[in-house]
Amino acid sequence: MSLGLRITRSLQVEVVVLLCVALGVIRSLAQTTDTTVDNGDISCLQSLQDAFKGEGVGFLLTNWTGDGFPCKSNVTYAGLFCSNEHVRDIDLRSMKLEGEISPDISKCSALSNLDLSDNQLTGVIPIQIGQLEQLSKLNLSFNNLYGEIPDFSKALFTNVIDLHNNDLSGSIPTNLGYLLRLTTFDVSYNDLSGPIPPLLANTTTGGVRFNASSFEGNSGLFGYPLQQQMNHGLSVLAIVGIGLGSGMLSLIVSFTAVCIWLRVTEQRGAAEEGKISQLMPES
Numbered sequence: 001m002s003l004g005l006r007i008t009r010s011l012q013v014e015v016v017v018l019l020c021v022a023l024g025v026i027r028s029l030a031q032t033t034d035t036t037v038d039n040g041d042i043s044c045l046q047s048l049q050d051a052f053k054g055e056g057v058g059f060l061l062t063n064w065t066g067d068g069f070p071c072k073s074n075v076t077y078a079g080l081f082c083s084n085e086h087v088r089d090i091d092l093r094s095m096k097l098e099g100e101i102s103p104d105i106s107k108c109s110a111l112s113n114l115d116l117s118d119n120q121l122t123g124v125i126p127i128q129i130g131q132l133e134q135l136s137k138l139n140l141s142f143n144n145l146y147g148e149i150p151d152f153s154k155a156l157f158t159n160v161i162d163l164h165n166n167d168l169s170g171s172i173p174t175n176l177g178y179l180l181r182l183t184t185f186d187v188s189y190n191d192l193s194g195p196i197p198p199l200l201a202n203t204t205t206g207g208v209r210f211n212a213s214s215f216e217g218n219s220g221l222f223g224y225p226l227q228q229q230m231n232h233g234l235s236v237l238a239i240v241g242i243g244l245g246s247g248m249l250s251l252i253v254s255f256t257a258v259c260i261w262l263r264v265t266e267q268r269g270a271a272e273e274g275k276i277s278q279l280m281p282e283s
């Protein structure tokens with residue numbers, strides 16, 4: 001290889017490296033300008049608007065607009081609360097909303113409080129809700145949500161999960177028990193089944209964590225603290241009663257049977273005796 005060729009080779013390499021660096025800088029610049037325009041909150045809220053239906057949406061459509069929406073204007077928007085230029089709260093309870101919860105809810109990455117309770121929402125709880133790492137309060141109670149409870153294991157700071165009065169089915173994910181900050185948990189009045197995760201029922205020291213009121217109204221759910229209620233239909237007293245009752249009945253039945261049998265054999269015996277005495281020659 002000649003010296004000249006070697007030099008041009010290294011020059012080529014340098015040019016390529018430089019180009020790559022320049023491209024990288026341009027791309028990262030583009031990304032930073034991107035995030036200042038939309039840090040995810042706008043697309044999150046738009047996707048929610050798109051997936052909601054019903055009377056309440058009209059108001060949201062006229063309200064959730066304008067320069068600086070959602071977190072860079074002086075205007076407050078219905079149901080939204082921002083802090084540090086991020087959407088922290090979405091509170092749309094009792095807004096007569098129908099339709100579904102968009103999975104793009106996860107783009108509201110700083111979301112801490114989501115209250116969509118007391119609407120007529122259907123569909124499943126998107127698994128993406130469980131990926132909101134800053135979620136602390138979730139209230140989806142009093143809707144028509146179905147499907148399974150998603151995995152919340154990334155939402156480690158969650159204090160409140162209220163899903164009562166929906167149509168949720170399947171079993172309660174065991175790892176919900178690992179959410180140590182949980183102070184309110186309510187899945188009552190759904191269609192859940194299977195065992196209650198022990199870590200939700202009992203504290204690590206063996207005391208009561210969430211009592212029966214968090215779990216009641218699910219016909220297929222069992223285990224402490226519901227066990228007593230499951231047995232309620234057939235309490236010990238009832239079982240003893242049924243046992244005694246059936247025992248008495250069989251006693252009465254067999255006693256009557258024996259009596260009848262005795263009567264019949266007695267009568268037959270008497271008749272036989274008569275016959276015999278008739279047949280017997282007079283001695």
Ligand SMILES: *[C@@H]1O[C@H](CO)[C@@H](O)[C@H](O)[C@H]1NC(C)=O
Pocket residue numbers: 062063064065066075076077078079
């Ligand atoms: C949205 O509604 C709030 C009150 O809920 C009001 O203060 C605000 O001005 C409204 N904004 C728009 C853009 O309509």
Ligand SMILES: *[C@@H]1O[C@H](CO)[C@@H](O)[C@H](O)[C@H]1NC(C)=O
Pocket residue numbers: 072073074
């Ligand atoms: C917010 O409101 C204050 C006073 O009401 C005003 O001085 C300021 O210019 C407003 N900022 C924006 C971005 O509208």
Ligand SMILES: *[C@@H]1O[C@H](CO)[C@@H](O)[C@H](O)[C@H]1NC(C)=O
Pocket residue numbers: 093117118139140141142160162184
């Ligand atoms: C959830 O919302 C319902 C209906 O709006 C309300 O009754 C309930 O108290 C709320 N749950 C919590 C834990 O705040």
Ligand SMILES: *[C@@H]1O[C@H](CO)[C@@H](O)[C@H](O)[C@H]1NC(C)=O
Pocket residue numbers: 198201202206207208224
């Ligand atoms: C849970 O707590 C209750 C009440 O303190 C207790 O009766 C029950 O044995 C505990 N269960 C377990 C598995 O620790």
Ligand SMILES: *[C@@H]1O[C@H](CO)[C@@H](O)[C@H](O)[C@H]1NC(C)=O
Pocket residue numbers: 211212213
């Ligand atoms: C169950 O716990 C709730 C609070 O989490 C409490 O208000 C309620 O009285 C408790 N019910 C029973 C039967 O202990």
